[in-house]
Amino acid sequence: MPASSLNAEILKQDFPLLGRTVRGGKKLVYLDSGATSQKPTQVLEAERDFYENHNAAAHRGAHQLAEEATEAFEGAREVVASFIGAQTREVIFTKSATESLNLVAYSLSAAESPIQWRPGDEVLLTEMEHHANLIPWQELSKRTGAHLRFIPVTDDGELDLTDIDTLINEKTRILSFTHASNVLGTVNPVRRLADLAHAVGAIVVLDACQSVPHEAVDVTALGIDLMAFSGHKMLGPTGVGVLWGRFEILESMPPFLTGGSMIEVVTLESATYSLPPKRFEAGVPNMAQAVGLAAAIGYLQDVGMHAIARHEEDLVTSAIAQLETMPGVTVLGPAGPRGGALSFLVDGIHPHDVGQVLDDDGIAVRVGHHCAWPLMRRFGVAATTRATFYLYNTHEDVTSLISGIRRAQEFFGTSS
Amino acid sequence: MNLEKMYQEIILDHYKHPQFKNLAPMVSGGVEVHHINPTCGDEVTLRAQVVDGVIESVTWDGLGCSISQASTSVMAGLAQGATVENALELTAQFLLLMQGKGVSTDADEILEDGIAFAGVAQYPARVKCALLGWMALKDAITREPGEINE
Numbered sequence: 245m246p247a248s249s250l251n252a253e254i255l256k257q258d259f260p261l262l263g264r265t266v267r268g269g270k271k272l273v274y275l276d277s278g279a280t281s282q283k284p285t286q287v288l289e290a291e292r293d294f295y296e297n298h299n300a301a302a303h304r305g306a307h308q309l310a311e312e313a314t315e316a317f318e319g320a321r322e323v324v325a326s327f328i329g330a331q332t333r334e335v336i337f338t339k340s341a342t343e344s345l346n347l348v349a350y351s352l353s354a355a356e357s358p359i360q361w362r363p364g365d366e367v368l369l370t371e372m373e374h375h376a377n378l379i380p381w382q383e384l385s386k387r388t389g390a391h392l393r394f395i396p397v398t399d400d401g402e403l404d405l406t407d408i409d410t411l412i413n414e415k416t417r418i419l420s421f422t423h424a425s426n427v428l429g430t431v432n433p434v435r436r437l438a439d440l441a442h443a444v445g446a447i448v449v450l451d452a453c454q455s456v457p458h459e460a461v462d463v464t465a466l467g468i469d470l471m472a473f474s475g476h477k478m479l480g481p482t483g484v485g486v487l488w489g490r491f492e493i494l495e496s497m498p499p500f501l502t503g504g505s506m507i508e509v510v511t512l513e514s515a516t517y518s519l520p521p522k523r524f525e526a527g528v529p530n531m532a533q534a535v536g537l538a539a540a541i542g543y544l545q546d547v548g549m550h551a552i553a554r555h556e557e558d559l560v561t562s563a564i565a566q567l568e569t570m571p572g573v574t575v576l577g578p579a580g581p582r583g584g585a586l587s588f589l590v591d592g593i594h595p596h597d598v599g600q601v602l603d604d605d606g607i608a609v610r611v612g613h614h615c616a617w618p619l620m621r622r623f624g625v626a627a628t629t630r631a632t633f634y635l636y637n638t639h640e641d642v643t644s645l646i647s648g649i650r651r652a653q654e655f656f657g658t659s660s
Numbered sequence: 661m662n663l664e665k666m667y668q669e670i671i672l673d674h675y676k677h678p679q680f681k682n683l684a685p686m687v688s689g690g691v692e693v694h695h696i697n698p699t700c701g702d703e704v705t706l707r708a709q710v711v712d713g714v715i716e717s718v719t720w721d722g723l724g725c726s727i728s729q730a731s732t733s734v735m736a737g738l739a740q741g742a743t744v745e746n747a748l749e750l751t752a753q754f755l756l757l758m759q760g761k762g763v764s765t766d767a768d769e770i771l772e773d774g775i776a777f778a779g780v781a782q783y784p785a786r787v788k789c790a791l792l793g794w795m796a797l798k799d800a801i802t803r804e805p806g807e808i809n810e
Binding site for chain 2: 611
């Protein structure tokens with residue numbers, strides 16, 4: 245198979261759930277991978293194999309199983325590191341990307357934070373952030389007194405960088421933003437923003453939940469300091485997320501969760517902490533989930549990240565082209581190049597109702613505010629309908645989506 | 661269960677022609693509540709005027725899907741002129757209908773157009789849409805007069 249193409253029909257067969265029917269025998273058309281992806285047999289088997297053959301508490305005990313569990317868990321860390329161009333010791337397993345971002349926001353505002361917060365300090369975000377990359381910073385702001393500032397979003401759904409030279413200034417201590425919007429599909433200029441932020445000494449945090457599953461990501465090339473992403477959006481199990489950080493930054497950060505596994509010496513009064521990554525992995529870790537994530541990465545690499553990116557681009561480009569010819573349908577976000585999240589509005593039909601008609605045809609999309617309520621307000625809408633694509637989606641899925649929207653317009657009597 | 665069963669004509673009619681969707685000016689002794697559905701962002705603002713245990717007026721404004729808008733419209737129609745006691749009973753009946761728990765034998769009669777929402781109970785994700793306006797009513801008529809709640 246050439247690196248530039250993949251056969252989604254064949255890949256689909258690796259995903260047992262995609263073979264099921266819904267709503268009284270309708271073939272499932274799954275267009276909600278931006279919320280969570282389906283899992284191939286290879287991932288399910290890896291997790292099962294861990295539990296059936298190697299399960300024990302990693303980093304504890306002197307028995308063979310404990311060694312095997314440790315090896316499996318640490319092996320998974322190596323796989324993740326190599327996937328994103330990082331050092332192994334820079335990869336921290338969390339339970340989710342949300343936890344990763346909370347870890348960072350908590351640690352950077354704790355008593356021993358490497359940032360000495362001063363009055364007037366600023367944290368810069370964007371108007372297009374998922375709540376997971378907004379609310380932890382709102383909480384940090386309460387603890388530190390830092391002002392939150394936001395890079396605005398243009399009508400086309402791009403970051404408005406007109407005033408970036410004043411938004412990023414000597415008071416900016418942290419810049420945290422999303423690589424790819426989960427609503428608009430916008431892909432942000434990471435390197436440019438990171439360089440500007442570094443020039444004023446700020447720490448750069450990237451929410452990569454919608455990029456790492458879909459394209460080749462190299463943390464060094466991006467020029468960032470910390471990055472969060474989740475396992476379940478990239479064919480992996482739920483219950484595992486990743487925080488990557490440059491080692492020097494991680495080493496300067498105090499722990500978030502504390503307890504077993506993350507210590508050097510403990511007395512009744514105090515404790516000293518391990519070096520990263522263990523400093524940030526208190527408790528018996530999510531071993532089976534990490535192993536499952538490593539299997540997911542193996543699967544993605546076998547297909548090829550460039551092939552996946554090209555395939556999704558192909559699907560989303562086709563979907564946009566068809567949606568734009570439909571009367572009463574408006575696509576939000578940039579024309580391209582863009583990610584695979586495709587939000588749209590259908591005149592006179594609330595997204596919930598669009599979603600309900602699509603669901604009746606077996607088509608699973610996301611409706612609502614997509615955990616990006618401020619962005620909805622920015623566009624003056626309460627909600628959108630969102631289709632997201634992945635390696636197992638086909639052009640036939642896009643056709644089903646278009647027909648489903650047409651049916652919604654007919655059903656609600658808004659078709660012209 | 662098909663689409664037509666859930667989206668009964670009555671529901672679509674109320675969605676296209678919502679009743680009492682025009683906030684009356686706040687008067688002394690009136691109550692205003694604002695309810696949102698945090699999972700989807702739908703919202704309703706409801707004003708009620710209760711005098712001596714009777715709901716003299718219910719008006720509302722809101723943003724949302726056909727189910728939430730139609731349900732609020734039906735609710736407003738039923739609540740006009742009802743006693744608080746009756747309105748709370750209606751609300752309880754509607755809640756049972758949404759929970760798919762079966763309703764009293766005369767539910768058809770008392771819920772009137774509201775019975776058209778029975779199909780919504782088959783779609784758990786939409787139950788909260790149907791309840792939005794009703795929960796706002798319950799909140800409003802069990803408050804002290806003159807309260808404005810965000």
